[in-house]
Amino acid sequence: MTSHMMELSVTKRSQGASSEVARDINRRIVLNLIRTRHPISRADLARLSGLQRSTISLIVEQLIQENWVLEGPTGRLPRGRRPTFLRLNDERVIIGVDVRPSQTTVALADANGRFISQEMMATSSDPKAALDELIECIQRIRRSCRGKKIEGVGISLPGRFDHTSDRLVFAPNLKWRDVDIRNPIADATGLEVELENAANACVLAEVWFNRLEECRNLVVMTVSEGIGTGLLANGELVRGLNGMAGEFGHVPLDPDGPLCGCGSRGCWEVFASNRAALRYYFESHAEAEGLTFPDLLSRADHGDTQACKALDRMAHYLGRGMRLIVAGLAPERIVVVGDLTKSWHRFGSIIEAAVQAQVLPGGVAPKIVPAYEDGMARLRGTVALVLQKHFSV
């Protein structure tokens, strides 16, 4: 993203640009550099952006006035001028919401992506009740952060969200049908609300916080109750018609397979999700009532061979389905998000072998990596979702 932005700034400048567009672009470049390199001096901003010192000074002055950027502390150099470092104002905060089929997490983060607080609640299957509870929680957090400026609410959803109709259109594991989530929350709180599919939110988190700016073709796979994919192709998020792109989890691998939450049979996710591994284990083991996926991982680590077999089978199917993605999109990298990343030693090699086995002539197998600091990927994505309108060119 950074190099792309710099190209733009150079182009605009070479056109003799003092236009508003160029000013706006330069401002975002400066904001982004402060975000990713803070604490940073004005001199380093000029060097890294290629912009003139006087331009940097003007932009920084404006950003300080608008309360986006704070000065200090002063740098410690042995001799000469002591540069004043700049950083984003952490009094500007974002409320991030991660809605999952069983549990919803509401968190408060600052503009630097640091989480200040977190609350969790069960996700009601009744959307009206769930929204009421969520609104109450957001209001509670609002009251607790007096003096800070709330930039907005970012929400990650376990389903597809249609940005044109403002509706959740497909969420088979959540069972909410055709629901407007944005307007009730925006009306009740007066805050701006941004919504995104969970896997897309994870793509934003990777690009925004993990500095994957240079990776133009990226797939993020969320593996939990279901399987979702977020697709970045040629540097752009792929949403598709009605926001439905990326539902590889519902491509059937076996039309005679088990019934899926979407109504079809034998979808990829019924063979490769956390639920699938639990089902494999139940089929081989009578005493497993109330077992969760993390329990299954732990049993495998303690030498339960049936648990190991169930997880190996899940890993095999993950790799098998990934071939579809690799053949169709040729990503440079696939980032996997989910509880399974805690046992990556168990999954990684099986998945890689399954993908490697069928790389097309002329193709290159992508890097398959677990998400960094996985538990927060969706929430970090919601922070990026709210902030990106101020930062992206």
Ligand SMILES: [Zn+2]
């Ligand atoms: Zn399905």
